[in-house]
Amino acid sequence: MRTHILVPTALLLLGACTLTACSDGAGVVESSPARAQAGPSSPGAPAVDPSKIKGLEIVSDSSEHGSCPFAVSYPKVPGARAMTAALKKDVDQRLATFRSSRCGSDSTAVGELNISHRFLAASGDVLGVRLTTLDSSGAGNPRTAKSYWYDGKDGAYHPALDLVADGSRNAFVAALKKRLKGREGVDPALLDEAFADTRDLADLLGDLSFTADGGLRVHVAPGAVGGAAAGAYVVSLTEAATTPWLSPFGKRAQKQSEHPGDGLDLGSTRTPAAVPTHTASADDDTDCKKVKCIALTFDDGPAAPESASLLHHLARYKARATFFVVGQNVATHPELVRAEARAGHEIGNHSWNHPDLTKLTSRQAASQLGRTSAAIKAATGKTPTLFRPPYGAVNTRVKAATTLSPALWDIDTEDWKYRDSAKVARKVIAKARRNSVVLMHDIHPTSVAAVPQILRTLTAKGMHFVTVSHLRATL
Ligand code: NI
Secondary structure, three states, X not given: OEEEOOOOXXXXXXXXXXXXXEEOOOOEEEXXXXXXXXXXXXXXXXXXXXXXXXXXXXXXXXXXXXOOOEEEEEEEOOOOHHHHHHHHHHHHHHHHHHHHHHOOOOXXXXXXXXXXXXXXXXXXXXXXXXXXXXXXXXOOOOEEEEEEEXXXXXXXXXXXXXXXXXXXXXXXXXXXXXXXXXXXOEOHHHHHHHHHOHHHHHHHOOEEEEOXXXXXXXXXXXXXXXXXXXXXXXXXXXXXXXHHHEOHHHHXXXXXXXXXOOOEXXXXXXXXXXXXXXXXXXXXXXXXXXXXXXXXXXXXXXXOOHHHHHHHHXXXXXXXXXXXXXXXXXXXXXXXXXXXXXXXXXXXXXXXXXXOXXXXXXXXXXXXXXXXXXHHHHHHXXXXXXXXXXXHOOXXXXXXXXXXXXXXXXEEOOXXXXXXXXXXXXXXXXXXXXXXXXXXXXXXXXXXXXXXXXXXXXXXOOEEEOOHHHHHHHO
């Protein structure tokens, strides 16, 4: 696992709504009014710009292989060490369990693990993050979510229930039960049982967040009060109902959600890596009919400082490459994507948070790609034309959901697996053929470190490094 800078994730997976219930694809069931929580742009959710969180890094790990499909990430905010530790513990645990059951050579298990994050609040001295997990490798509800809160004033990590004052929990729980009673799928016996033991409350009510108008959204854990298939039940409380129950920290978190300040600085001392300033014309006159061309591609970024280092390597050899970026990373590091485009590289779309698109509905797949293209356009001024499906998984439904052209590869370095620079370089150099498309990942420092040797050796062999679109256009 490594660290790179990232973004807020969103629950972008909107599903079908009825008059009484609305599922957002994250297993959330909202009673009327049907209003799914869909991300920063969804009505009611506070908008947080992760590029304004000082020193934000993202710890991420992912594979690019359908035999072991996982993509996990969580934010690491300088000054919020206790919260990072809680996030790390949860993510590491889930990833280790998934990999041991799913990714062994003799494993017959199926399913995918995707853990994405989204900022609930990040201003003043309040930080709130929701991790959404999709784990389709086991039984039970595949989608769960948990929110994590951090009080920069006290330097304390808080599970979601700490937003509610100790002395108000009974009244709060009574109100929730009242709101849940009679809802479709809620089992009255389970409802009583679920709330009976106060020691279980922190898990049961592990996902609380504020709306932009100061209300509280309570996600009751999937299966706790009804069939797991029903997903999480959401109770939305108004600001007036919520405020009397809040703890002092809860009140500050509410305020920062309702009236967010401009960014968050919890005491970062890290100096961010300088953004490279190379420029190159978008036109490339390399004639791949006459010379040997090869297209290097880098997925899952942008990441800092790796993507910046990579730009320096590429500039030194006047090499062009294609970056298949993940939307949630673009939102945190638009300046790096801008630098990649300015240096003459191609920017392609690699989805918002790296799910297997073939497992999504057409609408969800379109949302994954559409949001990412919009983020790329916002960063670079240019809409991408290519997408690389995570895990290389694409079907006619996914293709029909987008106007982007799928771009796969023919040389897989499997660099995500072994994280060894010498091996990455060796593999690329040994397998490189004229007009090949090579798959690497610039979130791994080991892959970026392999690039100078790749460029040096292949340049000496007469290879020219071009973008995927250029390769396609000139063949
Ligand atoms: Ni990928």
